[in-house]
Amino acid sequence: MNQDTICALATPPGGAIAVVRVSGPDAIGITDCIFSGNLKKAKGNTIHFGTVIDADGTELDEVLVSVFRAPHSYTGEDSTEISCHGSSYIVGRLLESLILSGARQAEPGEYTMRAFMNGKLDLSQAEAVADLISSSTQATHQMAMSQMRGQFSRELADLQAQLLHLTSLLELELDFNDQDVEFANREQLSELMDKTERHISQLADSFQTGNAIKNGIPVAIIGAPNVGKSTLLNALVGEERAIVSNIQGTTRDLIEDTTQIDGITFRFIDTAGIRKTHNKLERMGIERSIQAAERAQIILLLTEGNQPFPEIDFREDQVVLQVISKCDLTLPSSSYLYHRQPEGRLFHISASTGDGMNLLRKALVQESSLPVNLDMSHSVVTNVRHYNALRLSLEALRRAKQAFARHTPTDLVSEDLRQCLHHLNEITGTEITSDDILHTIFSTFCVGK
Numbered sequence: 505m506n507q508d509t510i511c512a513l514a515t516p517p518g519g520a521i522a523v524v525r526v527s528g529p530d531a532i533g534i535t536d537c538i539f540s541g542n543l544k545k546a547k548g549n550t551i552h553f554g555t556v557i558d559a560d561g562t563e564l565d566e567v568l569v570s571v572f573r574a575p576h577s578y579t580g581e582d583s584t585e586i587s588c589h590g591s592s593y594i595v596g597r598l599l600e601s602l603i604l605s606g607a608r609q610a611e612p613g614e615y616t617m618r619a620f621m622n623g624k625l626d627l628s629q630a631e632a633v634a635d636l637i638s639s640s641t642q643a644t645h646q647m648a649m650s651q652m653r654g655q656f657s658r659e660l661a662d663l664q665a666q667l668l669h670l671t672s673l674l675e676l677e678l679d680f681n682d683q684d685v686e687f688a689n690r691e692q693l694s695e696l697m698d699k700t701e702r703h704i705s706q707l708a709d710s711f712q713t714g715n716a717i718k719n720g721i722p723v724a725i726i727g728a729p730n731v732g733k734s735t736l737l738n739a740l741v742g743e744e745r746a747i748v749s750n751i752q753g754t755t756r757d758l759i760e761d762t763t764q765i766d767g768i769t770f771r772f773i774d775t776a777g778i779r780k781t782h783n784k785l786e787r788m789g790i791e792r793s794i795q796a797a798e799r800a801q802i803i804l805l806l807t808e809g810n811q812p813f814p815e816i817d818f819r820e821d822q823v824v825l826q827v828i829s830k831c832d833l834t835l836p837s838s839s840y841l842y843h844r845q846p847e848g849r850l851f852h853i854s855a856s857t858g859d860g861m862n863l864l865r866k867a868l869v870q871e872s873s874l875p876v877n878l879d880m881s882h883s884v885v886t887n888v889r890h891y892n893a894l895r896l897s898l899e900a901l902r903r904a905k906q907a908f909a910r911h912t913p914t915d916l917v918s919e920d921l922r923q924c925l926h927h928l929n930e931i932t933g934t935e936i937t938s939d940d941i942l943h944t945i946f947s948t949f950c951v952g953k
Contacts, residue, residue, distance in 0.1 A: 507529060508528055508607075509527065509529060509534055509606060510526070510528055510609070510615075511527075511608070512599075512615075513525075513595055514615075517590070520589070521587060521590055522591075522594070523585050523588075524598055524599060524602070525610075525615065526584045526585075526602060526607060527577070527582070527610075528582065529581065530582075530607075531581065531607075532544060532571060532584060534606050535584040535586065537606075538556050538557050538598075538605060539552075539556055539557075539569060540554040540557070541553075541554040541569075543569065543571060543584070546571045548573030549570075549573075549576065550571050551569070552568070552569045552571065554567065554569065556586065556588065556598060557601065558597045559601050559604050565588045566588075567587055568586075568587040569584055569585070569586050570587070575622065575624075578619055579619050579622060579624065580622030580623065581618060586598065616630045616633050625652075626933055627932050627933035628651060628657055628660070628890065628932050629651065629653075631651075631889075633652060635718070635887075636652055643717045643767065644769075647718070647884050647886055651886075655883055656885075656890075659707070659883050660931060662703075664929070666700050667921055670693060670696060670697065670921055671918055671921045671922060673693065674914045675918050697901065697904065701898065701902065701905065704894055704901065706882070707894050708891060711891040711894075713873075714886035715886060715891075716801070716872070717769070718886040720769040721769070721771065721802060722771050722799055723773065723801070723802045723804060724797045724800035724802075725737055725774050725775060725806065726806065726816065727805065727807060727813075728806075728807065728811065731811070731830070732806060732829035733775065734759075735829075735855040736804070736806065737772055738855070739855040739856075739861060740770075741762070759774040770868060773800065775796050775797070797818065798819070801872075802822070803818060803822055803823065803824045803825065804825050804864075805826050806829050807827075807828060809833075823849075823871045825849045825851060825868075825871070826849055827850075827851045828850070828851070830854060830856075841860070851863060851867070889930075890931050893931045894927070897927035897928050900920050900921070900924040903923075904920035904924065907920060
């Protein structure tokens with residue numbers, strides 16, 4: 505597939521300007537076939553003005569063609585980018601002309617896949633491209649940019665170098681075990697393992713923060729039927745997202761929507777009212793409500809008037825904010841209960857008038873435990889695949905530490921270290937080979953003398 509020349513629209517349809525990207529060994533020649541100028545001798549990183557011709561030989565549009573010579577392009581291949589007017593007719597005919605000239609339609613993600621295959625990006629950087637495109641807040645943009653520029657990759661490379669050094673020392677001793685030789689101080693090796701464990705653990709622990717920033721902090725709105733859960737959801741997200749009705753049991757399925765408060769994304773989940781019922785569909789909705797409450801980081805527990813709050817068992821690490829709703833029916837707008845800082849986590853609100861909502865929003869931001877301005881001096885893990893690999897790497901390293909402390913044979917300790925390396929390599933798509941270990945050995949020690 506890497507020998508094919510591919511083409512595709514690189515910009516969203518419907519804009520004033522469209523960019524069609526062509527990449528592959530014949531990218532410049534194929535583009536030259538439909539372009540009025542001469543691109544075959546064009547230097548890399550240059551832009552050329554001219555017209556493109558459709559399959560019938562008719563002038564289609566005036567365009568700018570950017571020329572990139574391998575390896576100095578996004579994919580690492582010869583590439584062109586044709587900037588034309590955004591008409592769907594022009595774009596369609598342009599792609600048709602390129603395909604008739606020898607290109608094929610690119611598959612989803614194929615440009616970034618080629619960038620990875622050609623060593624322009626590692627896997628974690630390639631995944632950051634998608635995160636950058638979908639970023640919707642300053643924090644998600646910062647994290648994606650940092651990862652795409654290689655900060656996470658560099659941290660992993662440092663960890664890999666430390667583990668490779670450890671493995672090299674231990675495996676070198678295996679070659680001289682009959683001479684009872686130790687090539688490294690055992691105390692120093694133990695300290696190096698501790699340092700590496702702390703670093704991997706720090707990266708793995710950052711996933712909770714990164715995942716919340718990327719996908720939104722899950723907030724479940726829980727309460728009995730008809731206490732104002734759907735009205736509260738609509739007020740928080742700023743639109744009529746849920747149906748509001750005085751009929752009990754209107755909400756029978758989970759309704760989710762996201763919104764930003766002070767730059768932090770929250771994912772609100774409106775749930776079915778919790779009560780005893782013989783209605784099978786409503787009972788299923790209540791079961792889903794309880795499941796949603798179990799997954800949420802913050803619970804908005806609603807009631808109204810003098811009604812008691814629902815009795816539900818929550819996790820110790822969950823934040824539960826008790827909210828008395830529909831207070832406009834019992835309290836004047838000037839009531840101090842709307843505006844004073846609440847005692848503990850009890851709030852009085854009217855979602856329909858907006859009274860008390862500012863204090864509730866402020867509490868959500870405070871209880872999120874997320875910084876408004878993210879410190880990007882350290883990598884923040886946002887990808888589930890990366891987190892799982894770090895977790896497995898950490899388990900292997902801890903096994904190695906325990907075996908090392910028990911004076912287990914060196915080859916068994918080395919195997920756990922290799923497993924630790926393997927899981928780190930899964931993140932970037934690289935692999936440490938025996939040749940790498942041998943190179944480290946012979947570049948550090950004069951074994952042959």
